[in-house]
Amino acid sequence: MSTFAAFGRLLGAGLTLVRYDALAPRELDALYPPALRGLTRALRLLSGREAKQGRPGERLAHALEHLGPVAIKLGQVLSTRADIFGAVFAEDLSRLKDRLPPFPLEEARREIALSLGQPAETIFAELGAAVAAASLAQAHEARLHDGRRVAVKVLRPGIDRRVAEDSEVLALAARLIERFAPALSRLEPSAAAATVIRATQMELDLRLEAAGADELGEIMARDGYMAAPKVVWLGVGKRVLTLEWAPGRPLSSPEALTLPGLDRKRLAEHLTQAFLAQALDHGVFHADLHEGNLFVSAPAEIVAVDYGIIGRLGAPERRYLAEILWGFLRRDYRRVAQVHFDAGYVPRHHSVEAFAQALRAVGEPVFGRNASEVHMSRVLLQLFEITALYDMHLRPELVLLQKTMMTVEGVARRIDPEHDIWKASDPVVTRWITRELSPVSRVQRLISEATEALRAITRIAEAQQKPVMVVQPEADHRRLIWFAIGAAVAGVAFVAAQIFS
Template identity: 70%
Template sequence: MGSVAAFGRLTAAAWSLARNDALLPRELDALYPPSLSALSKSLQVFAGRQARDGRPGERLARSLEKLGPVAIKLGQLLSTRADIFGAPFAEDLSRLKDKLEPFPTDVARREVEATLGRPVEALFSRFGEPVAAASLAQAHDATLIDGRRVAVKVLRPGIERRVAQDAEVLNLAARIAERWSVAARRLEPRALAETVIRATELELDFRLEAAGGDELAEVMAKDGYMSAPKVVWDGVGKRVLTQEWAGGTPLSEAAALELPGLDRPALADNLIRAFLAQALDHGVFHADLHEGNLFVAAPAQVTAIDFGIIGRLAPAERRYLAEILWGFLERDYEKVAQTHFDAGYVPRTHSVSAFAQALRAVGEPVFGRAASDVSMSRVLTQLFEITALFDMRLQPQLVLLQKTMMTVEGVARRIDPEHDIWRAADPVVRRWMLRELGPAARAKRFAEEGLEALRNLARLVENPPLPAVAVVAQGKGSPFAWFAIGAAVSGLTFLLAAWVF
């Protein structure tokens, strides 16, 4: 799709939001600064009859559903943060998680047969109606020939074209924001758009999702905070994914939190710890943990589905994340600030101490307090103001992590309104710090660095770039040259022994 068509779709999206009074809802006029209040009143001139129907969240949900899969995913994220946007708004958006309009079952059967290359009856003794429908696919309740109950996920027909169109529009919107808004440039809109688009494109191949689910199932089993259904590989293709049926009740159902014997504080803790253990210990995490993708069972069991978006962290990012969390847990704001500078998140033109002071202003009022006593909208506003003050730019490689952290905290707050995220995070972060940054870990890293230095030295002798070393390598070196190499090796060995012992 060309730029002209993309601009047309972007304009149509803005018009749809304005017609539904979902862009700057009239109900929030009192909260807008004067400039936005004036714009809101102007937009209301264009609002249609549908703008009078329902609450702001209902009107926004209607608009996003028509705008396509990327817009729907934005609504899913907003629906997890009742603490920021209010419970009615979040509840109105919750239908975007798994209650969209399904496509016919006979179409799904044809997709299964075309993808797997055999009749539905060759694998399934029963293939039922859709039980959930989301932005990219829908799930069917089915039974395998061997009697196992499974969920069969089928991609929506023509969804690839919709995603491609959304990608064009999102890229255009990012370019416009970057060109015309100085404030938006700090958020790296083009890099953010590319990250979102790439993640969505990967969701369109269920073979990749099956591999991600299989990998994360192994990771989850090591801690037990969360589990994942087993992949049925015979029922996997580019447009079809088959997994064993997830036990428990979907967390998107209101009755889920009223299950007999459910330990809601422990359930919220397990959710937070599962995410952190995945990210810190293994560098791979489920990056779409909204209620529609979570099933719960008493007393505190969590099962995750839908592994289309997998986040990954390099070792350096894992270390920075752990050190930042640990610094907040210990209320060591100087350490948190220094880690931001070491990671390059804050330009070195600023003062570490001044940044630590700003972090203290945000952290102290919320540390150790129950979630119900903390206004997350106020905290996020403060953080945004501070990041602007210290020229912090969005880190594209951390977008999925930040998005998932926001989602997981919102879900945990819904499960347990008194939830303390810091208390829940403590054992996972503490374990990581002791293992990765303790004396034994430092000794191991030093040994690895010493061995790497020896390998480099060996390569230097085999392929010497310097004349003196070349002479040594040919067996013609002086005793002094051999002594220099021997001293280097001995020195490394001595330092290694001193560090370890």
């Protein structure tokens, strides 16, 4: 699609929001400044009959559904934050999670046959109508010939083209923001858009999702906070994924939180701890943990589905995340500030002490208070103001992490309005700090790094062993290796002395 066509679609998206009165809803007129109020009233002259039907959240849900899969993903994230946007608004958006219009069963059968290279009847003894439909795919209840109950996920026909078009529009919107709204450039719109686009494109190959489900299933089994259905590899293709049926009720259903024997406090804690354990301990996490992808059962069991978006963190990012959380848990704002500087999140021309003071202003009002007493919209606004004051840019490698953290906290608060995210995080973060930052772990990490450095030096030396150009390659090689070993041993001894002194 050309830039001109993408611009046309972007303009069309804006008009769609105006038509549904979802861009600047009339219900909020009293909150707009006079100049904006006049503009919104003028725009409403372009609205259609859709603008007069339903609440703001319902109108936005219909508009996003009309705009396509990428817009629907945004609506799913917004729907998890009732504490920011209000319970009614979030509930009105919740239909975007798994209650979109399905496509016919016969089309699903054709997609299965094309993707797996054989008729659906060869693999499935029974294949029912869609039980849930989302932006990219829908799920069918089925039964294998051996009697196992399974869920079959099938991509929507033509979704590849729609995602490609939406991606170009999103990339164009990001470029326009960077050009015409320089104050928002620190949010790195193009880099953030690229991350979202890449994640969405990965969702279009269900073989990758099957691998992600299998990998995270093994990881979840070690911690016990969450579980994943087993993959039925016989029913996996590029556009089809088959998993064993997830037990429990979907968290998006109204009756899920009223199940007999359900411990809502523990359930919310398990959700928070599952995400943190995946991210910190293993560096890989389910990055789409909204209610439509979670099944719950008493007393506090969680099964996650839909592994199309997997987040990954490198060792440095995991360490920074753990130390930031640890500092907040101990209310050590100086340490939290220093980690931000060490990670490069805050430019070094700022003062560590001044940044620690700003973090204290955010952290202290929320400690010791119930979640229901904390207005997250105000906290987020304060954080946004502070990040602007200290020239903090969005980190593209952390986009999925930040998006998932926001979603998890919102879902946990819906499960338990009194959820204390800091208290729930403490056991996982403390375990990581105790294990990874202990004296023994530090020495082991240094030895590992020294060994890797020695290997790199050896590879360089071997690459440079050219008899024509070097008089004594073997002797030089040996001296280089012994020098590296000596330096590594000296470094380990120095650090060990510092740690154990």
